[in-house]
Amino acid sequence: MAPVVYLVRHGTAAQHSPDGDSGRVLTEEGSARFSALARKLAGELKVSRILTSPYARARQTAELLSSAVGAPVEEARELASGASSGTELLALARANGQGTVLVGHNPELTDAVHLASGEPVRVIPGTVVAVELDEAGARLLWIREP
Numbered sequence: 134m135a136p137v138v139y140l141v142r143h144g145t146a147a148q149h150s151p152d153g154d155s156g157r158v159l160t161e162e163g164s165a166r167f168s169a170l171a172r173k174l175a176g177e178l179k180v181s182r183i184l185t186s187p188y189a190r191a192r193q194t195a196e197l198l199s200s201a202v203g204a205p206v207e208e209a210r211e212l213a214s215g216a217s218s219g220t221e222l223l224a225l226a227r228a229n230g231q232g233t234v235l236v237g238h239n240p241e242l243t244d245a246v247h248l249a250s251g252e253p254v255r256v257i258p259g260t261v262v263a264v265e266l267d268e269a270g271a272r273l274l275w276i277r278e279p
Contacts, residue, residue, distance in 0.1 A: 135267035136231035137274065139178065140222070141198065142242045144259040144279070146190035154214065155188045166279035167194055167259040171201035174261060174277060180204040181232030184225070186212035188238070194259070195236040204234070212237040219244025227266050249273040 145163030150156035159167070180202045185195035187208045195206045211217045211225055212235060222245040226233050235242075243256045249264045249271035256262065259279035265272045 135265045136227070137179065137263055137265050138226040138229075138232070139180070139234040140226070140242050140245055140262040140264060141194060141234055141236045142239060142256050142258055142260045143186070143188070143191040143194040143236060144197075146258070150189070158189045159193045163258060164193065164197065168197045168201070170259060170261065170277060170279040171198045175201040178202055179232050180234055182207060182229065183234040183236060184209040184212060184229065185236040186214065186238060188214060191236045191238065195234075198234065198236070214238040215241075217241055219248050223248060223264070223266070223271050226264070246273065246276070
């Protein structure tokens with residue numbers, strides 16, 4: 134059976150932060166909407182670990198998911214905004230295996246989902262995407278939006 138991994142775009146974030154882009158945090162609504170989605174998906178997701186961008190909004194999203202599924206959160210510099218391509222994100226997911234969650238940013242996450250689906254896909258803030266990885270590549274299983 135091919136491993137299933139999850140790609141998560143951070144929830145809706147504030148437009149500005151005194152600490153710059155990396156310091157932008159989730160809005161109240163973004164936090165509430167993603168938390169509700171995480172709780173809804175908790176029984177469906179088979180999560181072993183959560184890798185997150187070090188940016189505040191992604192880290193907060195990862196922590197909300199961790200609370201719902203009980204998996205540990207680790208920072209991965211490769212998930213910082215602009216640090217990796219969609220292809221590199223899928224390689225990171227493959228290297229970490231079954232049940233890995235990657236929490237990151239656009240356009241990299243949208244690029245990874247596009248590679249898995251073969252079609253342009255819109256990935257809005259707070260979206261969770263299940264992808265199956267096999268020898269031939271990646272296959273989109275489902276997308277859940279908040």
